[in-house]
Structure formats: C-alpha cells, structure tokens
Amino acid sequence: MAFALHLLPDMRFGDGALLAGLIVVALVLGSRVYGGVRHLCGIGERLLIVGTSPLARLVVEEIARRPRRYALVGVAEDGADLDRLVAERQPDRIVVGFADRRGRLPLSHLIESRARGIRVEDAAETYERLTGKLALELMAPSRVIFSHEYAAARLQPAFARALSFLLAVAGLIVLAPVMVAIAVAIKLESRGPVFFVQQRAGLYRRSFNLFKFRTMRPVQGRHSEWERDNSDRITRCGRWLRRFRLDELPQLINLLRGDMNLVGPRPHPMTNLELLMLTARNLSEISGAAIPYYSLRCSVRPGITGWAQVRYRYANSLDQEVEKIRYDFYYLKHRSVWFDLRILFETVRIVVSGHREIPAELEPPLETVESVEAQAHQERA
Secondary structure: OOOHHHHOOOOOOHHHHHHHHHHHHHHHHHHHHHHHHHHHHHEEEEEHHHHOHHHHHHHHHHOOOOOOOOOEEEEEEHHHHHHHHHHHHHEEEEOOOOOOOOOOHHHHHHHHHOOOOOOOOEEHHHHHHHHHHOHHHHOOOOHHOOOOOOOOOOOHHHHHHHHHHHHHHHHHHOOHHHHHHHHHHHHOOOOOOEEEEEEEEEEHEEEEEEEEEEOOOOOOOOOOHHHHHHHHEEEEEHHHHHOHHHHHOOOHHHHOOOOEEEEOOOOOHHHHHHHHHHHHHHHHHHHHOOOOOOOOOOOOOOOEEEEEEHOOOOOOHHHHHHHHHHHHHHHHHOOOOOHHHHHHHHHHHHHHHOOOOOOHHHHOOOOOOOHHHHHHHHHHH
C-alpha cells in the first residue's frame, strides 16, 4: 500500500482495505506465534505408521530427526488392530507404508479413521513433506509416468522467463562495477582467464556454454568435475566468491540469451550428463532404481539457483548428485510462481549470510532403521 501511494499519490484507500491488511498481518503473526509456542513446548504432530516397507522405514528415520515437530506414536505391521491403536494412541495422521497393498490395505479401518477427522496419507507423500525431496528409487514408475503433477502451473513458465530476462538486464547494468572489480581481483591473484566457460546440458539436453568467474587455478589436461577433487586448486579470491555465490554473476549473460532461467535445476556438465544417463540405464536394467526418470529433469530450463541448491551442499560424488536430483524432482512436481519466489528469497538469505541451514536429513537419526520392525513386533505382542 505504501509503494502504491508513492507511485500514485492521488490514490485513496478506504477503511475496508486498511482493515483487510491489518487482518492479514494479524493472521500471519498469530500463526507464527502459535507455531513458535508449539515448537518451544515440544508439541508435535502425532503420526501412526501402518506397514513396514522400506519407505516406511525412511519415514520413521525422518520423524526421529524432528522430535519437536513430530511424534511417532506407533508402528503396525498390518491394519488388523488399527481401530484399537487409533483409540489408544490418538494420532493426528495415519501414514500407510505397505510395499504391496494388494489384499493388505485395511480400507474399512482407514475410512473410519477419516470419518473421525484423522488424516490418512501415503508414505511417499509423508516422506516428501518431511524432507522436501522425492524417494525416486522407491516410487513406482506409474506414479511418475501417469501423474499430472509434474506439469508446471499455467503462468509459471511465462513468469519465469519474463522475470529472468528482466533481472538479467537490470543485473548486468547495476552490477557492472562489481563484476569489473571481481575481474580485476581474479587477474591480480592468479594467471589465467577471468571467466570459466564450460559446456552444460540445457533444455532437452541441448548443450550451451555456461559462464562463471574463475575460482580455480587453471590445469592442463582432463580433470575431475567434483569439487572435492579440486579443492587444492581453489584460489583465495575464489573461496570468497563461492561462499557468497558471486562467481555465478556472469550467468546473467546466460539468462539474457535464454540458456537458463533464474530458478531451476542446476545444469550438469555434459561429461557428468553422460555418466548420469549411463547410471540411469544400468541401474534401471538391474533393479529399476536410482534415477530412471532423469530425462524428465531436462524438460525444463536449468537455473542459476534452485531447490537443490538452497537445500543441499555441493555434490562431490555420484551418490550426492543423485541426492540433489531427488530435490530437483520435488521442484518439478511443485513448480509454481510462489515456489520460485520462495527459492529466490532463500537464495538471498544464503548469499547474505554466507551459509545455508543444514537440512535434518544431513544430521544423524535418533533411531535406527531396524526400530520400525522392533516396534511392529512389539505391537503384535
């Protein structure tokens, strides 16, 4: 309202607009205070797990990592005694985690629980909500192939492209002095070019040249793509540039050219792309696991920042790269204008503070994986 009054001083807001604004502020602040009180008092959502599939085990581990937000009130191997457990434990949510639901799903008990106001959801949805990523290796292919959830909201692609173009133009104009200063610092510290240019995989796996400020000393011949193998080559200036993500500024040129958007999955080097595609084919032939849906990740323009970047560290191995892909698929499934804005705000926070919050999944769980079977046997006894 203040911004609108500044642009249009003759505009007048009635009492209704002011009251609506105050109500919104009160609701937002009230929800924050309520959430903070619940967190301080250790009041968390009570979850009851039905089933002992590998995905159910992961959900149990994730709940154990968040003791102040969630409480595991029971684990049942099947739903035969579900009514008694619900009456005794009074869960807020029932998580269904069967490896094979045929003939095992206690439909009548679950419907009765829904009628009582208890939420019922699949373990895959719970895991996704807890972690902000998808358990791709434990998902049935039909959940991806026949799902309509991986299509972006109608306005998101146009908004993402328009925002990326406008910010690229504005950024190149405003940040030109900063970029010149960084270029001078790079040249003064070490020999070599100012920019690091590398072929990356873009939309539909088309290659393009990505521009970054050089943060390492040049090396002759082939070298590893993983950061851990090149840490001794990072310059002092390069460490600061990486910490505050300033080495990414030349990618504004890629935004302007349409190679990338501001938000999206990070573009993989073409050499890594070949490795990931080979891994996807081999593992899907063996067990249908790992990253058989990798091609779907390339169906959107890559971005300077993304959900995986604000939630996870640099990937230093193939396993960690696959972990980041799980976050990328969460972004693909939930793409929207508001999600893009949230990622941008998180990126600004990281750039300003110089570090990101450690996700709960990077911390050791408080319970072992085997605890789900132990608790299930105890429930049967």
